[in-house]
Amino acid sequence: MKKLAIVLLVALLVAALSAACLAEADKPFAGTEIKVYNWEDYIDREVLNLFEEETGCHVNYVTFSQNEDMYTKLSTGAESYDVVIPSEYMIERLIKEDLIAELNLDNIPNLENVVDSMRDPIYDPGNAHSIPYMWGTLGIVYNTEMVTEPVTSWTALLEKHNGKTFMMDSMRDSLAIGLIVNGYDLNSDNAEELEAAREWLLAQKDSGVLDGYILDQAKDMMAGNEAAMAVMYSGDALYAMEKNDALAYVIPDEGSNVWVDGMCVPKSAQNKEAAECFINFMCRPDIARMNMDYIYYSSPIRQVAENLSEEEMASTAMSPTDEMLERCEFYIDISTFENGWLYDDIWMDVLM
Amino acid sequence: MKRSWYATPYALWMLLFAVVPLLFVCWYAFTTPEGAFTLSNFQEFVKPRYLGVIVRSLKLAVYCTVLCLLIGYPTAYFLAGRDFNHAQSLVVLILLPMWMNLLLRTYAMMTLLDDNGVLNAALTALGLGKITVIGTEGAVVLGLVYNYLPFMVLPIYTVLKKMDYSVIEAAEDLGCNPIRVITRVVIPMSVPGIVSGITMVFMPAVTSFAISTLLSNGKIRLAGDLIDYIFNQSSNPTRWNIGSSFSLIMLVLILISIGFLRKVDPDNEGGGMW
Structure with a gap:
């Protein structure tokens, strides 16, 4: 048994x-x-x-x-x-x-x-x-209660607003802005154009209007009314806008980066x-x-x-129009550019 | 078995994780990416932007060390007092924050000092205006002081605790007023502790990283941040070589300061924690 x-x-x-x-x-x-x-x-x-x-x-x-x-x-x-x-x-x-x-x-x-x-x-x-x-795209998020004029240009990042302004702690994105405001292509391999971007970025840092270079903190700062303006990717922008109705996202007129x-x-x-x-x-x-x-x-x-x-269809961040996307460009790899080393050199100058 | 053999695990550990990496750093600092000998990696740092970072690191580390000494010495003196019985538990309180990771402590600082943080909430409640702390050099110094203060208090406390109290009584008997007792007897006798404390605070402060970036929203970067950037983000093909040469420069700076302080405290009375 x-x-x-x-x-x-x-x-x-x-x-x-x-x-x-x-x-x-x-x-x-x-x-x-x-x-x-x-x-x-x-x-x-x-x-x-x-x-x-x-x-x-x-x-x-x-x-x-x-x-x-x-x-x-x-x-x-x-x-x-x-x-x-x-x-x-x-x-x-x-x-x-x-x-x-x-x-x-x-x-x-x-x-x-x-x-x-x-x-x-x-x-x-x-x-x-x-x-x-x-x-997504690269653009500017701003608080419409602190920045009353609608933002259409990257040059808004050089103006003093009723609140903090943040750039992105990212080499390609910051250099792209420096190139675009000077009227150059964001994938420039021209030393003179890149030097113009360097000057713009350094001038911005020294101007006293800029409060720092940040990444993921930006969305929470914008959502919490702690900053007036920040450079951001579209998805982070939308995340912040979901939490704060006063925020708006814009892809500036001069053009920007679209990425995959x-x-x-x-x-x-x-x-x-x-x-x-x-x-x-x-x-x-x-x-x-x-x-x-x-x-x-x-x-x-x-x-x-x-x-x-x-x-979602009406959102600039989620569904940019064809007209907006026409202004935007992919980044190209710069590692094989003749002046590609300048990107790193400039960014170190700005950060350090 | 000889007694010295018991140190074998430690010796192996040091060999693997201190000596060998240091040799790598030296190798990279003096070579090109192709492996040829060069000194050009060191020339990089004559550039104003790198010198600027070093000067800024030294400046903030000095501020931090002075503040730590000004706060830490009276604290240690108070704790070591003969008529005070709760010193042990207070020492534990000083050590308490160090049981938590440095980065977590710094994130906590961010929350405290934020524009909408605890500090500003308190100021507003008191009817005072808000102040902006995060993003200033003051915030970075504050973060450094917060993180390294215990390293100043402990060595001074140890030395003061060991001090023969009859010396102070003798000074008093011979007509010293309380201030002169401190300036002529207590402070000179605690020099080893002060030296140890200064070294223990200055060294990590001058090479610190992340604290500065976090508390300044990325606006103020120190030597440690620069090395971190060169190694981790730079796309320069010589980044390991340049990063290594910069690390060596920092190492030499630290060795010089240790050598200088050794002269002041040749017998290592300050606990020899360094």
């Missing part, structure tokens, strides 16, 4: 275990792990849980605050990542330097969901290395297939919508882009 009980118990255990195994085996990447390297505050964390539930693949999620930080980590090879999400000019550089792998697009059928205008981009023909994650952040798989990835599965997952309309609702950037997924609410 005792024996029988033991046999039964063992049988039951085996059955339970194999059932558990079967359930696990349904999940294609059970027991594996990928390391995802993304911008700070740039995903709905719930999405990661859903991915883990559906695939069994654990996501080790780490963040950076600037493209240049990400580049340093990736290029020194000290750590390996499975998915990185840099901006277009950085993707261009990573391709040039052979740091990111060609994607197996068979594993990413959801590329179909990406709107046509975002597919086959100039920085990565045929989406061979990157799948767009989010896009793309999901890439580094050459050093440990688990490329799971990484591609993750990228595919992120292109699912319901997931893209979740992320968009959380971070307020514009999704390139067609089913999302075509089903925006009226309010």
